[in-house]
Amino acid sequence: MKRNIRFYLALFTAKITYRALRLLGRKGTNVPGELALYICPDFLGRVQLPERVIAITGTNGKTTVSNMVEDVLDDCGWQYTCNRMGGNVNTGLISTLVSHSSPLGKPKHNLAVFEVDERSAPLLLPYIKPDILVCTNLFRDSYKRNAHTEFIFSLLNDYIPDSTKLILNGDDLISSRLKEKNENRFFGIAKEDGEDGEMKNIVCDIRSCPKCGETLEWDFIRYHHIGQAHCPHCDFASPPLDYVITNIDREKLTFTLQYDGKTHEFPIINVNFINIYNSLAAISLLITLGLSPDTIAASMQKMSISESRYAEEKFHGKDIIMHLAKGQNPIACSRAFENAKDYPGSKAVLLYLDDYYDATYSVENIAWFYDTDFEFLKDDSITQIMISGVRHHDLYVRLLIAGVSKEKMTHCVKPEDAIEEYLPEKAETLFVIYDLFNLDAANAVKKRGKELILEAEKEAQA
Structure with missing residues (x-):
């Protein structure tokens, strides 16, 4: 969309509001974006974006993964725009873009890393058109907001652009099916000793084959619907993994990652499975961005999970x-x-x-x-x-x-x-x-x- 007078009025108003809030010592992370949308409802479609846009979404872990990625980029001296201090919905992203642009709206950096609320996909993805999108997982969430996994899956599947490269959790039988015709890469953790097909949790949101409806057979279930399964009736199965953790050493606090025929050791920041998956998602994205595993591992050695979590x-x-x-x-x-x-x-x-x-x-x-x-x-x-x-x-x-x-x-x-x-x-x-x-x-x-x-x-x- 071309820029018009309404867009520039919204841009200047949002910039003035952002600066005023900073002077007052307030965050107001969504307020500039709210004002911009009020003045120019299609602001996100008109604003100039950085040349390369990364989006990170999912039910659980998207904030942790985003923070990990940004910490490594900071440690490596990369310049980028992110919404770490802002909201992950449309108003938050607009506030971020406004605060990281010139007076006329030109982006200050060529790279953006955005945490994206999965429920807000229809309001964001058609406009920011991410080059790479990471989905950590799709789980059952708040009844009042996110309804059911298939509902959120359909939102993402409908609004992720066909041109976007996806990095997906291959151990999640729901999110791993997103945009199957896109260029997709999958991460996961190999079966550990003692893991089997026994259901240990109340909730498992995929029990039947999404292709033919036959009951799935589980090679192992790690928790809920995280694991590896196949359909005994058709060709549906968990996807082959591109980035796979083959060994977790909880005493040395390291894990071994295998990808593209190579293996490399990375530090474990937190030993529970959710945070190992979070680390794996971040590493998979960082390797895709071109960082070497040695560089990533050295940066991660300095990390810890946010103490607010x-x-x-x-x-x-x-x-x-x-x-x-x-x-x-x-x-x-x-x-x-x-x-x-x-x-x-x-x-x-x-x-x-x-x-x-x-x-x-x-x-x-x-x-x-x-x-x-x-x-x-x-x-x-x-x-x-x-x-x-x-x-x-x-x-x-x-x-x-x-x-x-x-x-x-x-x-x-x-x-x-x-x-x-x-x-x-x-x-x-x-x-x-x-x-x-x-x-x-x-x-x-x-x-x-x-x-x-x-x-x-x-x-x-x-």
Whole structure:
């Protein structure tokens, strides 16, 4: 689309708004974009884009993968535009493009790396037309927003341009089917010892062949629908992997990647499978961009997962784990619960899963509780569960249904009250599992947990 007076008015207004917000010390990540769209509804179709555009999307992991990619590019001295400090919907991307352009809208950099909200595909992909798109996975998500995996799949499949090269999770039988006629590359993790075709989770969103409807046969299921499968009736099967992790060494904290007939060792930033997949997605993209594996590995050696998402700390002989669990997302919460179960030693777990905004009005749909594997929390290694939030009664009932002993549980509305029930002498580790927008409350819980550890230590020494 050609630029017109309305476009330039929107551009200048958005730029002035962005600068004013910066002077006031406010982020306002979507506000300039909202104003630009109000003045020029087709702004995204008229704005000049960088020469090369990378998009990263998916239900879980897109922020982590985007941050990893950007950290490596920063470490290597690459210049690029990204929306790391902005929103991943249309208004956020417009704000990013406005803030990284000249007064007349010319991009400052030739490369853009955009985290893209999968639900916003119709509003973004036809305009930004990414040269490369990474999809981390497609999972069941919030009922009120993302409905079902096939719905999100259809949005992406319809709006990803035919010219876009895709880097897809080959162990995900849903997202790996995106744009099958495009140039696609697949990443995945080879079967590990002990993995089989047994279903371990409540939710598995693909059980039948998408071609003929026959029940799929699983070579192995890692979790939910992540694994390798084939149809016994037709030729449908998990795709051959272009980037495959052949060995994970959790003691050395490395994994071996095989691609294009080569092998290379990379550091493990976090040992749980979700973050190994995130690392693999980032590495696959970075190799595609032309970076050498040695360069990528050296940069990743300096990384850690954002502490707003996962953090481990040792404090007076105890481990304290802060673990984000995306609210109303049964897959993300199930993974967090299994991570708590699998963490060595005895654990006390504090849950604060209420969606920050829904909790204000107490209207949250709790159906997702029954798609979530709370059963992981009945493990004998979990000695105590402290439940908090406006839905604490509902969570208590769900945990009883999962088979958790009521003697292990306490529940109340406020997380700051729930942590008062913490008994440090009964557990080697404190897990705080919290929703995305509850980080401040989670940090307050952590602080009080440390005080209780010190108090218990003094009592033991008295």
